[in-house]
Amino acid sequence: MPYRSVDRRRILAAAALGRSLDEPGPAPDEGDAFQAVTGELLDVSPHLILIETPEGRHERLVIAPWATAWRGENVAPADLPRGANVIIRALRSGRVVDRIWADITRITGVIRSIGAESRDQTVELYCGPHRGHRTIVVPYGASGRLRVRHPKFEPGYLFDAIGVREDGVAKARLPATSQPPYRWTAVPKPPPGYGGTQSRISGTATWSDAFDYAERGAAYPMLERSDADCQDTGVSCTGLPYLALGSTLTVRNVCAGRTSALPLAACGCMAGRFCDRCLECGTSPRGRIVELSATSFVELGGDLTKGCFNARIGPG
């Protein structure tokens, strides 16, 4: 069935059910909002950073004295290379830099094959029907850290890491989770839903780079297969309600106490396969319940290098 647009679905559903048509966005009255600013780094000094946004605008931001940057490892903001793609967590209406991540990428998928190029390893991953196949490099220097958290480093098992893009190649640097011990097709079943209608669900929120660079939105695992044109969706080890592309999801970062309403813009078929926990602030219940765009993740107070936060979600 032809799928039209996320916005149109929201309008039509509101009209049919007589709901108010609230625009997605952060919840009001939550203090100084974080703003994510993305773009290509044009120039940087210890106190100022100049970037070109995807729309072609030049943005000049003040770097706070406490601000840090990450590009494969923690670096001083002034040491970032020109031309890097950065995502900035900014305060004060987006004018003051709090944290910078440069050339960061999230590598989430199923291991298909593992090859070796000298001491580095090349891994081919299946990242779901929408992202397809992806080849990444596990540098020798990072392999110890990654293998400790991925004990089943073999085809058919899940892989999740945070890395950097260098010369068009994604290089894994940090493990983003402890690898689930089952094959990707053997996801545990959710517990029976004796609890009745759920209006809120707790679990893990992660981020993904499957979204456009400055896009705000979320990917959700529990979509009807016929609606999402995706045979891998509808799998989760958490009892999630069915939603659709175009639904609005309220996501609360329990660790940072920030809430935002986000449109579902993608199918989170790979996220649903991870029955892991987030240890960001206490231990979350099992299961990835939502995957956010990098921009939305940052604006909800998440740290891209940590990869997750404990979240509570609810429809609408």
Next chain:
Amino acid sequence: MTWTLTMIAVAQLPVLCVLLAAGALAKVWTARGDAEPGALGRLGPAVLVPDRLRAPAMLVCAAGETALLTGLLASGHPAFRWAAAGFFAMSTYVLWELRRQRPDVGCGCFGEVSAAPVGLRSLGRTTVLTAMATGTVWAPPVSGWSLLTAMTWPDALAAAGGLVVLAALSPEIEEAAARIRHRAPCEQRPMPPEQALHRLRASTVWRAHERLLASGEPVDSWRELCWRFFVYPGRSRTDEPVDVVFAVYLSGRHPAVRVALVDATGQPVDAGTLTESIPVSARG
């Protein structure tokens, strides 16, 4: 004859007490477990007040029910019986208003179990409760507790009759049965779109709007919680191109079906006199 009617009327007092106790407990349970986003967003008159007041509103309602329950149990004074009749009459009006303003939300009468959209059955139930409460006003002034402790067989039969009528008017029972059978609430149960389409085409709402459609095949369809939406291209009464969107509730044998006409700019279009002649098929 008068004696029989009086006996039936007074026997409804324990029924009212049971309903009030169940309603208050379920509301407290739902409000207590709900302090997070999206919560209470689909339940009862609480949706008519701002977000932050929803849990308190539910608790206030539960407190009112508890006060009535205590009064009916402890005393035979007609004031409590009049208050109960007033409470149920007001509930009927609130549900009617809720159905008009927010057709997607449940009545919340028994907390989260009452998630099915308010239909004629829910309205019928509060009407019957109003009648029962009004009937007790003319019954002998005995306390509910003394009635319960000294219940005779004819009283018990009359009370059981009242409970059966209320059960027949309770959509919650179908959802509870489905939960026992499927072990998952409606929004977690997979449901093929074809089944929802079949239910849509069997509805009176579909028959009333079928002539507005430019095509028999939907151009978009999606599922959200316990609703499935179907969008058809169509023409409004003034011959403007519109999207006709149907929403079908996925639980119950006679599910609620809603419809709206939306123009290209996203504004709802009035279906004119058409809607006034449409019997709503919401019996769930």
